Amino acid sequence: MNGPGDLDNLLSQLCRAAENFKRDHNDLERLAALKAARKLVQALETPQEGALLTGVSPIQVLCVRIAIDIDIFTTLTKSNGPVSLKELAAVKNADPSFTERVLRVLAGIGYVIEHEVRVYAANAMTRYMSDPGAVAVLKFQFDVCMPLYSKAPEYFRETGFQTPLESNKGLFQYVEKTEESIWSLMSKKHEDMDGFYTHMAGRRANLPIWVDWFPVQERIIDGFEDKDGSGLLVDVAGGRGHDLERFRAKFPSARGRLIVEDLPQVLEGINSGSGIECQPIDLFEPQPVQGARAYYMKFVLHDWADRQSQQILQQLKVAMKKGYSKLLIEEVILADKDAEPIPSLGDWMMLAIHCGMERTQSHWEGLLTSTGFRVVRFWNPPSPGQQSIIEAEVA
Template sequence: MMSDISKDEALKNASNIVTLLSHQEPGPSFSEEARVKALEAAHGIIHALEKPEDGLIKFAYSPAIWMAIRVCVQLNVFNIIEQNETISAAEIAKTANADETLIRRLLRVLTAAGYVAEKGDGLYGPTHWTMHISSRLAQGMIKFMYAANWLQQTGYQNPADPQHGMFQAANQTDLPTFQWLTVPKNQEIWDNANTFFEGDRGSRPSWLSWFPAKEKLFPEGHQQETWLLVDVAGGRGHDLLEFLAKYPDEPGPFVLQDQAPVLDSALSLPPKVQKQPFDLFKDPPVQGARIYFMKFILHDYNDGECLQILQNVKASMIKGYSYLVINDFVLPDTKCGLLQSQWDLMMMVLLSSMERTETQWRTLLESAGLSIEGMYSPPGDGQGIIVATL
């Protein structure tokens, strides 16, 4: 079993890389021996810096890279980019006869991974990886080992139908993913999903560790008229428990709302938390709360479904008093990180949904009649915070 690498060993590996590469004879490239040793040292640094929670998520989401490569090979995207110093997503989509949003989502992963260069918002150029993947031998391997038929059958449109997506094709169902998961025969899978939701943040910091929640949302002396916080579709209450641990002196009351079977598995909630079953699409949350908190909820649904959910939340909010707090990825329009871009493709596969850019979030929330108080970025590559009001 590999032991943890210490800070000193990480620094030693970094020093070894500098030494190996700086003592090479003049020439266009490094010797093979120096290159391999430097690469081993670089892997040592990664092992020292990467936390196990993040490393496991990285492996779990790594198929998104191959998915992006395979579809782009099938659409001849690498060859199109190779022939242009700079080319737009719109031009690529037109040449490849594919949806522009789909092209942007695929290339968001490939630019984050370094396989394509990002030249601006929706602008791309080749790297040495692009040139290699364009080669006949590389494409032969990719096409032989990885099939990519579903998007081809749908004309390379951006998936948005929750009843007819990749997940439905794989499981031979027309039920939306969450409905399929709650079918009794799939109980074990649904239980595993809810357990994953408890830890899906990995080691990335909780919003409560960097966002001044009390100062902004319920400062000293505020008039507590009703519920302090409602965790909307909050699963087993893991985020609500974090909130209570951060602010143990807040009397509440607090509400956890989700489907009844999920709430039944939430066993460790204190008395000041009420569990209330509800349907995200049919029922408004409890009326008049100070904070309506939604973590990783809206990224599960397309814009039409999100508008329906937001209308339900709006119906419960009090103007000038209530806040909607969304804890979700806010993708940058350029220079998106690899994890967020991979997560976006997994949402495409599992739910025919997406992670949204700041521009897309603004469009969605303003369409729902909500005013954005602010969008706040976390340290590192975690989920951001969006605060909205009526």
């Protein structure tokens, strides 16, 4: 806990940031106010309280996960007013005393409103957690990731606290007792893949859409060589083509082929009449689309360690036309100092699931230079702390 002078300083910082947000109402000021508020909480909290809250924080995720199963969020969201404990428990025939213990935690962390004693109401978090995308994110974190996290200390003790260099010998493989990747295992179960892509859509729902802030016209369309069969934009490992759909909606008159590449079972979910071509690929095999204007990868390389990322980049480099083709990599860029909590925690999630990582700007520069690329520019979105776009060309 800080002294009175420190608290006065932190309170002044928070008040200034909050006033700026009230005046300008932009995301930059909101995040500044949030950062100041967190510093104030840390100053008021004793080390004992901080350590205890960290230690029991998995219980918060547990209670949110159970709340999804017993339909607390959807029931409160659909209700026109407060709902009693008895009514909430009855939805899934749950024990009211058990349900109350879940709700007590949810109210404490701001996921529901405790309207009266044993009477609850929805707030913004309740409504958010009734969305299928938000549900998929939480389920993925608890059902897939939490078992990995619980085994991580054991795994890293056995490996001498080394960063895994091979993507088939990481924490996921250690826990699942396999050499297959999470992609390979999920591809065998369509319900798992559907859940994963709902999870990904949920994670990305509130992120800035790259075509709205990146200078697409200037950097891609204006230099396009419109020849027979020319590719304008290739979305490498682009899932079900959502980013290309947004590109086409934003630039409907742009000429050239729009091609989404991914595993065959992923591409099955794309509407064949959408005007977007589907190309099955293996990231580690030769790139089938040669000489396109731009190759775009969104949250792909953070799934892979440097060695595998270099192999993927080499396949792309061979397909690109020097002086013409562009590589656009949309990823989170970690700050070298004072990194935000969500990207730092996301780095650990990538490590646990894929042996992957989030990277700093200097790390990205080194990775791309080592595979024969030249970084043209790092483009940052209007809101700080979000994903950036790295524009690169063949050196």
